[in-house]
Amino acid sequence: MRWYKEAIVYQIYPRSFYDSNGDGIGDIRGIIQKLDYLKDLGVNAVWLSPIYDSPLDDMGYDISNYYDVHKDYGTLEDFKEMLDEMHKRGIRLIMDLVVNHTSDEHPWFLDAKKSVNSPYHDYYIFRKGKNGRAPNNWRSFFGGSAWEYNEATDEYYLHLFSRRQPDLNWENPKVRAEVKKILKFWLDLGVDGFRCDVINLLSKKEGLPNTRGLPILGAKGIYIDGPKMHDYLQELKRDVFSKYDMFTVGECVLIDLKTALGYIKEGIDELNTVFHFEHMNADCFYSKWIPRKFKLRRLKKPLSKWQYGLQGKAWNTLFLENHDQPRSVNRYGKLENRVEVAKMLATYIFSQRGIPFIYQGQEIGMTNAHYTKIEQYKDVETLNMYKTLRKFLSEKRAMRLVQKASRDNSRTPMQWNRGKNAGFSTGEPWLEVNPNYLEINVEDSLGDENSILNYYKKLLSLRKKHSIFVYGDYREHYPRSNKLAYYERNYKGKKLLVICNFTAKELEFDPIYNLSRFKLILNNYSQDKKQLMPYQAKIYLGDF
Ligand code: ISL
Numbered sequence: 001m002r003w004y005k006e007a008i009v010y011q012i013y014p015r016s017f018y019d020s021n022g023d024g025i026g027d028i029r030g031i032i033q034k035l036d037y038l039k040d041l042g043v044n045a046v047w048l049s050p051i052y053d054s055p056l057d058d059m060g061y062d063i064s065n066y067y068d069v070h071k072d073y074g075t076l077e078d079f080k081e082m083l084d085e086m087h088k089r090g091i092r093l094i095m096d097l098v099v100n101h102t103s104d105e106h107p108w109f110l111d112a113k114k115s116v117n118s119p120y121h122d123y124y125i126f127r128k129g130k131n132g133r134a135p136n137n138w139r140s141f142f143g144g145s146a147w148e149y150n151e152a153t154d155e156y157y158l159h160l161f162s163r164r165q166p167d168l169n170w171e172n173p174k175v176r177a178e179v180k181k182i183l184k185f186w187l188d189l190g191v192d193g194f195r196c197d198v199i200n201l202l203s204k205k206e207g208l209p210n211t212r213g214l215p216i217l218g219a220k221g222i223y224i225d226g227p228k229m230h231d232y233l234q235e236l237k238r239d240v241f242s243k244y245d246m247f248t249v250g251e252c253v254l255i256d257l258k259t260a261l262g263y264i265k266e267g268i269d270e271l272n273t274v275f276h277f278e279h280m281n282a283d284c285f286y287s288k289w290i291p292r293k294f295k296l297r298r299l300k301k302p303l304s305k306w307q308y309g310l311q312g313k314a315w316n317t318l319f320l321e322n323h324d325q326p327r328s329v330n331r332y333g334k335l336e337n338r339v340e341v342a343k344m345l346a347t348y349i350f351s352q353r354g355i356p357f358i359y360q361g362q363e364i365g366m367t368n369a370h371y372t373k374i375e376q377y378k379d380v381e382t383l384n385m386y387k388t389l390r391k392f393l394s395e396k397r398a399m400r401l402v403q404k405a406s407r408d409n410s411r412t413p414m415q416w417n418r419g420k421n422a423g424f425s426t427g428e429p430w431l432e433v434n435p436n437y438l439e440i441n442v443e444d445s446l447g448d449e450n451s452i453l454n455y456y457k458k459l460l461s462l463r464k465k466h467s468i469f470v471y472g473d474y475r476e477h478y479p480r481s482n483k484l485a486y487y488e489r490n491y492k493g494k495k496l497l498v499i500c501n502f503t504a505k506e507l508e509f510d511p512i513y514n515l516s517r518f519k520l521i522l523n524n525y526s527q528d529k530k531q532l533m534p535y536q537a538k539i540y541l542g543d544f
């Protein structure tokens with residue numbers, strides 16, 4: 001047994017979690033103060049989004065020093081204390097590893113861009129332009145060309161994200177050696193693992209050929225899951241991963257099941273598991289910026305595919321939210337039913353087979369930001385996309401898309417209580433607090449036995465009590481229903497039934513089994529009728 005299989009992870013977005021010194025920015029000492037809250041919630045691991053030195057163009061996903069903590073967040077000493085306090089509480093720490101690119105203010109890049117003779121020039125991907133234009137047609141994930149002109153060397157450099165995030169050249173063995181050094185530094189401090197940012201973008205196909213077909217989607221095999229991915233991961237495994245009791249989850253953009261198995265299948269173990277995103281398209285076409293109506297089948301189908309596909313072969317991850325995604329209660333249900341919806345979604349996703357990842361605020365049902373002015377948004381992707389959208393959409397329509405899709409939707413400060421700034425900070429928060437904190441906050445939730453938070457606690461304690469939640473097989477019923485999500489788990493003579501009504505109406509259904517032979521162990525309503533109430537979720541456990 002590997003510990004990560006029983007992990008329940010809570011993702012902290014440090015800038016918005018808790019501010020301990022009133023500068024409006026969440027910090028490490030703030031996290032330390034909230035560790036008892038996390039322990040009490042029932043999680044046993046934390047994924048911490050980047051806290052490294054950074055000019056914060058992409059809020060820390062642009063690192064300028066891998067060996068130090070950004071002063072906004074504290075010091076390395078604070079970090080060590082936090083790690084220690086986590087471990088005392090049985091909470092493991094998973095750091096964010098961002099090594100597809102660095103910040104343009106990283107000393108390597110500052111030197112690299114000066115001259116082709118810089119010893120760091122080959123740490124990055126510089127190419128001559130073609131006929132006064134970029135070297136190829138690659139597009140940035142944040143919109144526009146993936147190339148930026150560099151006057152000093154009369155070349156372009158590659159950036160798959162913002163132009164302030166130049167891509168590292170993984171072909172260069174020196175780059176790989178640097179990454180191993182970074183990994184060892186944090187592992188030797190006692191860190192328990194890494195969430196590896198856009199790890200499947202590391203390998204760029206030789207010759208950097210144009211992509212064909214749709215932008216980005218057409219990059220599979222070219223800069224998505226490129227030819228040397230296995231070589232790089234095998235090398236990291238050989239030299240670092242295999243030497244520590246550690247965990248890795250690779251964030252893999254646009255990955256399919258088969259490719260993922262190539263990285264994570266037991267026996268291969270290049271990574272322990274991956275984040276995959278097919279289920280994030282249930283209310284959009286491949287990108288949050290192209291919305292469509294939510295359909296339950298579009299959520300269930302990919303999730304089931306991965307459940308069946310990894311079963312017995314590899315370990316899965318379970319998530320509906322993270323710092324890049326809008327809030328799930330805004331996406332998959334009616335806001336009027338927010339409390340039932342949040343509990344139902346938790347039941348549906350976190351009772352599947354895999355590692356639950358709870359994103360901060362999800363456990364109290366936090367909602368999208370809904371700012372009304374573009375100036376209120378801070379996220380680089382949002383601002384880039386807004387500019388692009390404004391070329392062909394009215395201000396009103398562009399804003400409507402931003403309100404739906406912006407990553408700032410989930411980055412608003414954590415709502416701790418009814419006090420000033422939701423109890424997040426005594427100073428002015430770096431990003432505006434959602435005004436609904438008077439209604440949605442941790443303190444009130446703790447005191448309300450029917451709160452989303454207390455439901456999460458029940459669900460997580462059940463997950464810990466019954467090993468069927470972790471190890472049981474998955475089998476889906478009514479896969480084609482757009483109203484009902486129903487699956488069972490089976491393990492050592494026990495059967496678990498998870499039943500969710502994804503509609504705002506009462507729903508009749510045939511439970512297949514004689515439910516009187518089961519015990520109802522969780523229910524987001526006090527009623528237990530034959531038909532399901534709006535957004536009702538129930539879990540039954542029985543012997544078989
Ligand atoms: O958020 C997205 C689009 O809105 C995704 O395409 C996202 O950019 C992609 O999943 C990669 O995300 C990760 O790497 C980015 C960083 O901005 C994200 O915050 C991070 O999760 C670049 O480091």
Ligand code: CA
Nearest residue numbers: 019021025027
């Ligand atoms: Ca602070």
